[in-house]
Amino acid sequence: MTEKLSLTELQQIIKDSLYIALPDLYWVVAEISEMKENYAGHCYLELIEKQPDEINVRARVKAIIWSNRYRFLKSFFESITGESLQEGMKVLVRTKVEYHELYGLSLVISDIDPSFTFGEMALKRQMIIKRLEEDGVFSMNKEISLPMFPQKIAVISSKNAAGYSDFINHLKKNSYGYVFHTALFETVMQGIETEQSVINALDNIAEFQGLFDVAVIIRGGGSQTDLSWFDNYNIAYHVTQFPIPVLTGIGHEKDLSVTDMVAFQALKTPTAVADFIIESVAEAENHINEMSSEIVESSRIILEDNRNMIESYRMNLIPVARLMLSDQKEMLSVRIIEMINFGKDYILRAGLLPANQKSRLISATGTMSLARKSEIERSRIDLMNFTLNMLEKIKTSTSGLLNTLKILDPENVLKRGYTITIKNGEIIKSINQLTEEEVIDTQFSDGRARSKVIERQKTKDKR
Amino acid sequence: MAKKEFSFNEAVVEIEKILRNIESGDLDVDKLAVEVRRASELIRQCQKKLHTTEEEINSIFKDLV
Numbered sequence: 001m002t003e004k005l006s007l008t009e010l011q012q013i014i015k016d017s018l019y020i021a022l023p024d025l026y027w028v029v030a031e032i033s034e035m036k037e038n039y040a041g042h043c044y045l046e047l048i049e050k051q052p053d054e055i056n057v058r059a060r061v062k063a064i065i066w067s068n069r070y071r072f073l074k075s076f077f078e079s080i081t082g083e084s085l086q087e088g089m090k091v092l093v094r095t096k097v098e099y100h101e102l103y104g105l106s107l108v109i110s111d112i113d114p115s116f117t118f119g120e121m122a123l124k125r126q127m128i129i130k131r132l133e134e135d136g137v138f139s140m141n142k143e144i145s146l147p148m149f150p151q152k153i154a155v156i157s158s159k160n161a162a163g164y165s166d167f168i169n170h171l172k173k174n175s176y177g178y179v180f181h182t183a184l185f186e187t188v189m190q191g192i193e194t195e196q197s198v199i200n201a202l203d204n205i206a207e208f209q210g211l212f213d214v215a216v217i218i219r220g221g222g223s224q225t226d227l228s229w230f231d232n233y234n235i236a237y238h239v240t241q242f243p244i245p246v247l248t249g250i251g252h253e254k255d256l257s258v259t260d261m262v263a264f265q266a267l268k269t270p271t272a273v274a275d276f277i278i279e280s281v282a283e284a285e286n287h288i289n290e291m292s293s294e295i296v297e298s299s300r301i302i303l304e305d306n307r308n309m310i311e312s313y314r315m316n317l318i319p320v321a322r323l324m325l326s327d328q329k330e331m332l333s334v335r336i337i338e339m340i341n342f343g344k345d346y347i348l349r350a351g352l353l354p355a356n357q358k359s360r361l362i363s364a365t366g367t368m369s370l371a372r373k374s375e376i377e378r379s380r381i382d383l384m385n386f387t388l389n390m391l392e393k394i395k396t397s398t399s400g401l402l403n404t405l406k407i408l409d410p411e412n413v414l415k416r417g418y419t420i421t422i423k424n425g426e427i428i429k430s431i432n433q434l435t436e437e438e439v440i441d442t443q444f445s446d447g448r449a450r451s452k453v454i455e456r457q458k459t460k461d462k463r
Numbered sequence: 464m465a466k467k468e469f470s471f472n473e474a475v476v477e478i479e480k481i482l483r484n485i486e487s488g489d490l491d492v493d494k495l496a497v498e499v500r501r502a503s504e505l506i507r508q509c510q511k512k513l514h515t516t517e518e519e520i521n522s523i524f525k526d527l528v
Contacts, residue, residue: 149471149513152520179516183524211523285513288475291482292506298485299499306492 011101018105022097025110031090033060041067043074043085047093047107063095063107073112080114081121082255083228087192092116121228128233128258137240141264146245148284150213150277153182154205154244156198158189163220163251163270170274178281183212189219194229202238209243214277217259218249218270230257239263249273321383326429327418332376333459336369419444431458469512474505 005013030047037043043065048057065073078084085091094111132138153171157164164184171180185201188194198217205215217239230236230250236258239246245264249272250257260266267273420443421428428434436456442449481502484490490498 147472148475149509151513152524176513178513181517181520181524281513284471284475285509288478288506288509291478292502295478295482295485295499295502298482299495302485302488302490302495303492 008101011099015099015101018097018099025094025096027092027094027113028107029090029092029116030061032085032087033057035085035087037070041070043067043070045109047091061105061107062103063093063109065109069110073109077112077114077117081118083117083121085112086228089117089228090120121231125231125258128231128236129261131233132236132240132258132262135237137237138262140240141242141246141262144243144245144264146264146280147213148287149281150245151178151180151281152211152213153180153277154208154212154215155182155184156187156201156205156215156217157184157219157270159184159186161189161218161220163218163249166220167216167218167249167270167274170271171278174274174278176278176282176285178278180277190229195232195234198235199238202242206243212244214245214247214264215242216247216249216270216273216277217263218273219251220270227255227257230259232258235259236262247273247276323420323429324418325380325383328379329376330459332372336372337459339369431456469508471509471512474509478502478505 028047030049032045033048034046035043036045045063045065047061047063049059050056051058074085083089092113093107093109094113095107095109097105098108099105129138155164155167157167168182171182174180185204187201188197202215205212227250230248239259240262247265247267248260248263249267249270250260251269256266265276267276422441422443423433423438426433428440434440434453434456436453438453440451440453442451481498484498485495
């Protein structure tokens, strides 16, 4: 035991032993707990294996991917999984165990099997979906109805993300000229802080319930499309429980994250989310416009019907009014003739009356007939006004029309003592239409009589 | 939020009701005029909400974040 080794010599023994004991390349399953790319493009990692409780670590080792391999593996991995290599990810790596006198033990990674990670991710996602389904919450956000006019929008995004400005610009430039109100709730959209950050934002928005119509979770597209941060039970659960619809535009071409799946509507890009909102409003406005023209059309039909009804009443009214007028005129004419005749007789009989009395008598007769004439004129005007008033009333209120019109119904005119003379179904309005010995019908309010014209006398001063 | 909020959904529901009323043909002309006036007022309000910026809302939103 007197032999002494230098540290370098000891390290050399370790190195040789390891080289002999572990000569091959090994496929190792591990989780990436830390990952850093240095200035030269080499990738330094820390790999761990957790206890079954998924919290405590039972094994830990340093690892490295040299830059020439890393450049290739990085893009290969992304092309298969759609994700970049990142902390928290489970990987299957092909490694060589190496020992360095200065840096100790490390695994040099020469290959990665992306399909293992892909399967792990899918499995993890499946488990989250299953859990959400078992909780009975999976489709809760989808069951909320989208407000017809989603104008007030809570935005979950990061201010500097390209997707955010795309979204805002797209909304602002909408071709319909709608105004949208947005409030940004800044969040980390990638990395380990994503979960807590997004949940905090959702909680904040939920506090202002009633202020917002819809919430959107958006993130720029590009190559940085790590979806797995949104394959997260807690984020997804919060979305399902959210009181207003959540729209997502997380910017992934191939796949949907669990958050997308439970959202009210998942869209590929922030721009697509903006379009969805704009089109929803346009659809609602279109609905209103359609109703508006239906209201106009239906009202027009109703007014047209009313106008037709009034017109037909008017058409019915005119003959009745004419009939009444001509009856009155006739009656008055007969009186005037009688009076003139009477006057003439009287003058003849009293032939010896003084001239001044004679002229007084004549002028009195004239005055009387004038009075009669103005009476006719007055009743004509009265009747006209009455008719006009009636029409006016009909116009303003169609409902009371029928009752009002009953007064003018020919039947009621008959009740007042007028009759209608009919020959061969035609109303007789002039004595010229009749000859002696002809059979005529007389219509009373309560019946009809048939008679023969015995004598026919024309009113003398009537043309 | 002291002011009574105009609600799009309520407005649309009311317009739909008015339309149904008119289409039923039971309205007389006086009531028709009242309903049409109400509907056009609601439609006008909707259009206004869609196309005008409300400073009030914007300032509330700004205070939020």
